[in-house]
Amino acid sequence: MAGKIKKMLDTIIASKSGGNPTLAAATTTKLILKGLNPNKFTGQSDDDPAVVDKVRNIAAEMGIKL
Amino acid sequence: MKIKVSYTTEKQTDAAVSALKSDFSGMETKAVLFFASSAFPPDELASAMEKAFPGVSVFGCTTAGEICSGFMSENSIVAMAMTGGIIEDLRVEVLEDVKGNAKGALNKAIDAFHAHFKIPLSEMDFNKYVGLILIDGLSGTEEILMDAVGNVTNINIIGGSAGDDLKFAKTFVFAHGKAYSNAAILALVKAAGPFSILKTQSFRILDKTLVATKVNEKYREVIEFNGKSAVEAYAEAVGVPAEKASDAFMRYPIGLVIDGDPYVRSPQRIEGNSIVFYCNILEGMELSLLESTDIVADTQKAVADMKNGMGSVSGIINFHCILRTLELKSKNQVGPYAAIFKDIPTVGFSTYGEELFGHINQTSTMLLFA
Secondary structure, X not given: OXXXXXXXXXXXHHHHHOOOHHHHHHHHHHHHXXXXXXXXXXXXXXXXXXXXXXXXXXXXXXXXXX | OOEEEXXXXXXXXXXXXXXXXXXXXXXXXXXXXXXXXXXXXXXXXXXXXXXXXXXXXXXXXXXXXXXXXXEEEOOOEEEEEEEOOOEEEEEEEEEEOHHXXXXXXXXXXXXXXXXXXXXXXXXXXXXXXEEEEEEOOOOOOHHHHHHHHHHHOOOOEEEEEOOOOOOOOOOOEEEOOEEEOOEEEEEEEEEOOOEEEEEEOOEEEEEEEEEEEEEEHHHOEEEEEOOEEHHHHHHHHHOOOHHHHHHHOOOOOEEEEEOOEEEXXXXXXXXXXXXXXXXXXXXXXXXXXXXXXXXXXXXXHHHHHHHHHHOOOOEEEEEEEHHHHHHHHHOOOHHHHHHOOOXXXXXXXXXXXXXXXXXXXXXXXXXXXO
């Protein structure tokens, strides 16, 4: 399977920012500082289970349901 | 007057605090933020500052040098008094035992903010609220605190790591009349008017990439870049022999580049074939080699651009990396740098690290009030 990570990261950014571009940029920066660069994942990226878990944990800490 | 700054070079705590009190007399002060040399006895200073300003939120930390409008100093105290024209509401929380339980301490503070402001941090408007964070600069907890607080809120949390005049022995944060080590202060401000955040660093991004392929996160240590020993790979990127690598640290740090903006990671020392940094680098992170440019010119432009955008600036709080201060000193540029702020009420200090979204180095993070 592929593309799950990109979708999860996009959901986090959309949910955290509510569509505000400043907040979307800030959330992207926070994710990159956590070692998850949304720009490095595409719809074709493998669903690496370790990365999927990491993204899921981050979402939970941010109070976001994926 | 919405903001006033003061400084003192009095050596005795009581005399120093009296001088600040006298300068702020007659103001309807809501908060006093102060940055003090580690030369002052911390408990005595915290207590004296609290007593000098009854009914006012008083908080601050120790430094590796102080900054005030138009000058930089050492062995002094600088302070900013803010009135209701700047701060509509404020709550100052102490996060204790951050080395043992940073997240627990933060959660307690978050609950206290919620109770005080009657709104959860997660729902606060980032245009109205801002957080100021001061962290024990030797606790090594900046990343965990900034990461955790960034998860629960969209408001900007800006600040610095307390210093101790380069002794690297013990740093303190101050609030509620006490001095704390192994602690952080988080002050949440509901601003009375507009404010802006500025992050500025003076580096050119070079076309050399270092991917951290093996790290020891806990010790901020990179063991390997690009599959080679960290020292060898770094030296190769800079173009110097490995034994000269540490000579290049100040001029050539590395940065996590986000939208063309580097989040600087400064090498601190070599240990064997590893490099220990002043902040964390995660395994797999792709970093760019940076080359220093002109701090004075870059800061002047950044502050001027911000001033133009805001219309007017009534005060600046400047969290300024000690490595920038050392570079300014080595280039005889302390005076010109300080002069950038001579017409704006400014306080700040030379930090052991700067905070904005995360923990960064060789940067200035500033809070500007309109």
